[in-house]
Amino acid sequence: MGRWNETQILDSAFVRLATSPALVPHYGYSFWLDDSHGTQVFYQRGILGQYIITIPEFHTIIVRLGHERIPPQDGQNHTEDFHVVVDEVLKLVR
Numbered sequence: 888m889g890r891w892n893e894t895q896i897l898d899s900a901f902v903r904l905a906t907s908p909a910l911v912p913h914y915g916y917s918f919w920l921d922d923s924h925g926t927q928v929f930y931q932r933g934i935l936g937q938y939i940i941t942i943p944e945f946h947t948i949i950v951r952l953g954h955e956r957i958p959p960q961d962g963q964n965h966t967e968d969f970h971v972v973v974d975e976v977l978k979l980v981r
């Protein structure tokens with residue numbers, strides 16, 4: 888992890904640490920964590936609905952621009968639009 892082609896861009900130990908649960912099971916160090924789609928997904932979420940979503944198993948990165956904040960519903964860790972985006976991309980890559 889943390890590589891682009893043959894170049895190590897980020898220290899792999901940092902990537903493992905940042906994408907592992909820290910204080911709560913669904914959040915690492917600046918990364919939200921999710922495995923409800925049958926594969927590990929980690930992502931960063933902007934305040935206006937922007938996402939950078941990584942699905943390591945499929946070597947996939949999704950960038951979504953946003954324009955409004957959609958908070959998670961009560962009792963949920965992730966927003967509904969996040970799940971929609973990941974579900975649709977997984978249909979393509981599986």
